[in-house]
Amino acid sequence: MPRKITREDLGWNSHFEDAFQPYAKQGWKPARLLRDNKISYGCLVFDEKDFDELDCILGGKVYHDAETDADLPAVGDWVALDVTGTEAIIRARLPRQTCFSRKASGNSSEEQVLVANADVVMVITEPGPDYSLRRLERYFTLIKRSGAKAVVVLNKADLFTKAENEQAAAEIRELNPECEVHITSVLENKGLKVLRGYMKKGVTVALIGSSGVGKSAMVNEIVGDEWQWVGDVNETTGKGRHTTTARELILLPRGGILVDNPGIKEVQMWTNETILRESFTDIEDLASQCKYHDCKHGKDAGCALRAALADGTLDAARLEGFLKLEDEIAQLKKRQKKRQMTVERIHKRDHKIKARNREDRIDIESDLKPRA
Numbered sequence: 331m332p333r334k335i336t337r338e339d340l341g342w343n344s345h346f347e348d349a350f351q352p353y354a355k356q357g358w359k360p361a362r363l364l365r366d367n368k369i370s371y372g373c374l375v376f377d378e379k380d381f382d383e384l385d386c387i388l389g390g391k392v393y394h395d396a397e398t399d400a401d402l403p404a405v406g407d408w409v410a411l412d413v414t415g416t417e418a419i420i421r422a423r424l425p426r427q428t429c430f431s432r433k434a435s436g437n438s439s440e441e442q443v444l445v446a447n448a449d450v451v452m453v454i455t456e457p458g459p460d461y462s463l464r465r466l467e468r469y470f471t472l473i474k475r476s477g478a479k480a481v482v483v484l485n486k487a488d489l490f491t492k493a494e495n496e497q498a499a500a501e502i503r504e505l506n507p508e509c510e511v512h513i514t515s516v517l518e519n520k521g522l523k524v525l526r527g528y529m530k531k532g533v534t535v536a537l538i539g540s541s542g543v544g545k546s547a548m549v550n551e552i553v554g555d556e557w558q559w560v561g562d563v564n565e566t567t568g569k570g571r572h573t574t575t576a577r578e579l580i581l582l583p584r585g586g587i588l589v590d591n592p593g594i595k596e597v598q599m600w601t602n603e604t605i606l607r608e609s610f611t612d613i614e615d616l617a618s619q620c621k622y623h624d625c626k627h628g629k630d631a632g633c634a635l636r637a638a639l640a641d642g643t644l645d646a647a648r649l650e651g652f653l654k655l656e657d658e659i660a661q662l663k664k665r666q667k668k669r670q671m672t673v674e675r676i677h678k679r680d681h682k683i684k685a686r687n688r689e690d691r692i693d694i695e696s697d698l699k700p701r702a
């Protein structure tokens with residue numbers, strides 16, 4: 331059932347149309363970025379009659395004009411693409427309607443965009459071990475800042491009593507009254523119809539959630555066997571049919587765009603680390619009163635933590651937890667790294683393309699530089 335994809339199917343609207351006007355005059359074409367290969371991007375590009383899936387690279391001006399990483403194009407962005415021959419170069423990024431991001435680890439002032447122009451961010455969790463109101467609270471902060479609508483799905487309802495499911499839903503609604511909360515069981519095929527309701531033409535839904543909560547099972551159940559990667563649908567050019575690269579943006583044939591971005595998994599990691607640190611801010615405050623700023627809180631003289639322990643204002647178990655904090659965060663990072671390695675194996679094929687594009691990119695950048 332291949333059919334023609336329009337830019338509206340992919341989320342194009344009057345906001346982008348207006349912003350695109352100056353670029354249309356240059357002969358550039360609108361394109362939406364489907365994935366980030368670090369050096370190149372995969373995109374779907376449109377002209378009046380047709381669409382095509384292409385690999386494209388960043389134009390020098392866009393790169394140099396970006397003040398921070400967050401200004402650079404990201405998955406979900408609409409861009410103005412300059413297509414000449416086999417080359418496709420991003421000449422501009424259209425203003426975003428929403429921007430789901432987190433602060434990059436390490437450099438706390440740098441923001442990392444996980445997905446641009448998502449209309450809905452859907453958090454999948456369960457009333458069991460994955461359930462954490464504190465983590466949800468962090469997610470809500472990020473989603474609110476993004477401008478997208480927050481939806482929480484409590485999956486695996488079959489494993490819990492009705493009361494347990496409803497209590498969890500009520501707690502989440504209390505935490506964020508604007509959030510829509512749904513109880514589902516993929517196993518028993520319950521509650522999924524309402525989720526399908528979010529997948530409408532032109533609507534971009536980003537899925538986030540811990541490993542094992544049932545995201546893949548849910549996507550399969552919601553979209554069935556009908557979905558195809560966008561590139562598979564192009565019968566005119568036949569392009570993209572056999573590409574094996576991972577796509578982060580999935581176009582659903584009955585309407586709607588799903589983003590299942592590996593980068594989105596990092597947000598959970600970051601959130602957990604933040605929560606771990608936040609839960610010890612009182613002790614961190616106390617530690618700042620230690621005589622030596624590099625106090626190991628062991629035998630060092632003038633240790634404020636040991637003093638608090640001695641006078642009973644600090645609990646020994648909490649201090650132990652605090653001292654183990656860095657270990658715990660290192661553990662979290664190790665787990666994340668493992669997952670990343672799996673993802674990287676999948677992306678291995680991309681690397682050849684990346685290397686080629688890096689050379690291309692350097693060529694193009696030197697071409698763009700004003701000659702002395």
Ligand SMILES: Nc1nc2c(ncn2[C@@H]2O[C@H](COP(=O)(O)OP(=O)(O)OP(=O)(O)O)[C@@H](O)[C@H]2O)c(=O)[nH]1
Binds near residue numbers: 487514540543545
């Ligand atoms: N009991 C029960 N099990 C479920 C349900 N949904 C999913 N599962 C099971 O949970 C396990 C994990 O499901 P996945 O879909 O792989 O989870 P995921 O969130 O995609 O995990 P990652 O791919 O690691 O991010 C599988 O064994 C599923 O069969 C549910 O509603 N009830």
Ligand SMILES: [Zn+2]
Binds near residue numbers: 626
């Ligand atoms: Zn100390």
